[in-house]
Amino acid sequence: MSDLESLSALIIEFYEKLSSWEHAVVRGSSLTLPQMHTLEILGQQPSLRMKELAAKMGLTTGTLTVTVDRLEKRGLVSRVPHETDRRSVLVALTPKGQAIFEAHHAMHLRLTQELCASLSEEQAQSLRAILRTMNQAF
Amino acid sequence: MSDLESLSALIIEFYEKLSSWEHAVVRGSSLTLPQMHTLEILGQQPSLRMKELAAKMGLTTGTLTVTVDRLEKRGLVSRVPHETDRRSVLVALTPKGQAIFEAHHAMHLRLTQELCASLSEEQAQSLRAILRTMNQAF
DNA sequence: GTGAGTAACTTGATAATCAAATAAACCGCG
């Protein structure tokens, strides 16, 4: 197996494990994966239009409409009319949604902490630089 | 922002980008994400029982049954009775399914190659060691 | 053999998803 292939396999394995972890954590939260994903994105922006949110999630706006409907019905997000463009709707977290996001984000931190605990300080620094570079290369 | 938080953010960003990439690539393949995921797992094992496959994907066997039904109907996987345990069914890729898996795997390799092209040789080596460590820490 | 446990499938219900159609609002240009 070439170097490249082994690195590819390691990346895929890492991705799969993160994915399983996320899946398992969200399962225990009474929300579905797309619903939690929506909250996660909204947690990092004050508010987004449906179009922007759909683009960030790689979905059509039609799909997103029903997901936001459900989240709104549960009081986790709110729709606010756009101030200058009346076609648009701004979606934002409610305090209740914000609380769920923060709890979930805290679990991300805890996971990261555990993963990094197995690395040396130099490796952690190195990983930071590597990820910065790779994220830009996308 | 603490070191830990920034590293967490970088990992999440990396994960999100891999996820978007996978989503986009699979979209253009006439298969759905769970279907391709099934092929990806089967591509790395000669064959698996439904139970094992479901466990690897974090699904119930009920869910998997219908996904495998669809893949079988399209001639991408086959069900073979287990030799000694007649309750069990072994699922394996057909040649057609194998071909799709290999094409998809090749795209993974190409992506990895692009990502690593932005790294120095030392960084690539370092990343390999880091991923090995973190994958074990899970 | 009988009974507890296991593997896959089925059923019923909810959620996710897309493509295409619709409705409302924007914007530029005459």
Add this chain to the structure above:
DNA sequence: CGCGGTTTATTTGATTATCAAGTTACTCAC
């Protein structure tokens, strides 16, 4: 101003994904 093309969100219709719970067929220990 007012028209036509564009953009934004929603709706509709159809397929797929998913789970929990129930069913059926099989295994294995006793």
